[in-house]
Structure formats: structure tokens, C-alpha cells
Amino acid sequence: MPYLLNRAGVRMGIMFSKDIEPHEITLPMWRVMNELWHRGEFRLGELAERTDIDISTLSRLLVTMQKKGLIVRRRSGSDGRALSLTLTPEGLELSERIAPLALHYEALAMQGLSPAEVKTLKQLLQRVFQNLENAGPERVEKETAGKPRAVKRAAPRARLKDSA
Amino acid sequence: MPYLLNRAGVRMGIMFSKDIEPHEITLPMWRVMNELWHRGEFRLGELAERTDIDISTLSRLLVTMQKKGLIVRRRSGSDGRALSLTLTPEGLELSERIAPLALHYEALAMQGLSPAEVKTLKQLLQRVFQNLENAGPERVEKETAGKPRAVKRAAPRARLKDSA
DNA sequence: ATCATTCATTTGCATATGCAAGTAATTTTC
């Protein structure tokens, strides 16, 4: 079941990715734009969490996106360490042009499902995602007292690369 | 909504990935093992489709996995071009050791959902995936007008054999 | 059979990724 979810998600990503190719942006770029579009402004760290893109990868991606004129990357006024990331007018325009593609995929993926089923699926997925979020990355042990739930995390270990 | 699906899938993948790290395998490796486990034997191309891993990436991944003793890569008897990919006993054993982790994630992701809801979600996801599958392969049509081939023939190089 | 084509997989190459170490801007501590 995690397998199915992952596979469906990956597949969706690959397909969508190919469809936005003509617009000269990649899927990670779209994820970034979509977040900025909906919330207006982000700092790097927040954005990394939101998009599940590694912070270092994202850092470099944002430089690229700035070069492409899609976003503005400036130092935050209140905190000289942080970045203030926003869409440029061009970035906004492109977002608006891409959004319909997402809808197209929604329609495509939901083919044959009744509106009620679509609604149900969306809600269930949302709850599942919330579960993942909660159990998520390195939940600090100091939880707000309430629902005790031990989430087993793997002990840190040497990172495994592809080749031996 | 495609966004939610992709995000949930990616998130699931990242989390699961970290959990199997101690077993010295990556998520793509697990996807491969899982398929071989369930079906016994695959050719490279089939496996690539099944796992949504690019064929060239998979080709190299399989070499790595063979070196790790997880799979056997041999020439198909009936077709000298194709590979016959199977799990080694070690690969099988590892699959059986990893499977419970997948179940753990199933439980984690489905927290708070009733058995009926879980069943519904699974069915809906399956239908969505099927939709993607159907729309998938024939989507991208590329212009393939015949054009003259470059007659640049490089000096022949020794072909690497199956096992090192 | 011989040569051209098709098919299955591998390899070259130019990025993309992710962990760890590095840098710069706050905040904390004494």
C-alpha cells in the first residue's frame, strides 16, 4: 500500500513533468512556484520542508530559477541570514499558465470516479498525508503531552550510495 | 490534487527510504526487489516500466545489486539480447526482512482510518493508478522523420561481460 | 547467406542530488 501510493505519486510526477517540459521548467521548479504562488513568500528552509526538496538542492535550484527570471531571491529585512523568496511577475504569469495543466491531470487521474468518490479520495489522502507529516522527519522526542505514540526512527548510519 | 498525490507519494518514499537505510539498500533497490519477489523473473525493460525507473539508470542499478549479491543478472536463454533478472537467496531473504517495514508504514499512514476507509482508499488509488497507466505510454508522440545517419564508426571496444 | 532493421541493453556525458563541511548573521551566555 505504501508502495501503491509511492508508485502512483511517482508516476504522476513523471507524466506531469513531461507535460510541463515545453514550458521550460522542471517538476521541482513547479513545486516551488506553486508554493510561492499560494503563499506569496517563503524562506528557504520552509520551502524545502513544504516541497520535500533537500535544502541544498533547493538552494541551487533557486539560483537557477532566479536566473530564469521566475523568482526573486533577496535577503530578509528582519533576519540577515534568511532569504525572502517570491515570484516575479513572469513567475506568476507562468504559474497561471501551468495551473490548467494540473487540472487536466486531475481530470485524467479521476476518470471514472464519481464526484463523491473524488471527494472521498481527496479527504483520505489528506488524512494520510497528515499522518506522514506528523510522524515525519525527525520528530523531536519532546512532544506535546497528549497522544503517546512511539515512532521508531532508524539509527544514523553510513549513507549508502548506489555503487559498491 | 495531482499535487497532493505526488507529494504524499514522495513523502512516503523519503520516509521509507530512510528506514531501510540500515539494511544497506536504497528505495529504488527495494522497488526492484519487491517486483522480482512478486513475479520471480523480469527482463530489464519490463522491470523499468514496472518500477518507473529509467532503463539506463536501472541497468546500472542492477549491476550494483548483483555486486551486492541481491540479484542474478544473466543472459536470457531464449533471447540473447535480453537479461533474465532474479533474486538470489540472499535477495529473497532481505525482501522478507524488509516487508514488515512496509507494513509498518501502512499502519502509520492509515492511522485513524477505519478498515472500511482503508479499503476504499486502496481501491480508489488503484483506479487512479490504472487511469495514469492507460493514459501514460501513448501520450508523448515524437517526430521521427527518417534522417541520414552519421557514418562515424569508432574503433570497436571490448564489451563488458555479465559478471566482473 | 548478406546486409539492413529492429530490439534489448549498456555507456558517454552533462546535470541533479544529498550529506557534510563551510560561511555568515543572529542569539545566548557569563
Added chain:
DNA sequence: GAAAATTACTTGCATATGCAAATGAATGAT
């Protein structure tokens, strides 16, 4: 109020990835 600790990013480096070209094996045409 300056070193020490923390926070927010950036960069070095060792792979991982994907497209296209290359390679070798089967199939088809002449």
C-alpha cells in the same frame, strides 16, 4: 559586550539520473 552556540544558507564532493549514441543480438529483406 565579546566569545560561544545557534540558525540559515551555500558549497565541495561523490554519486545518481536521464537522454542520446553505441553495442550486440535477433529478424527481415533481397
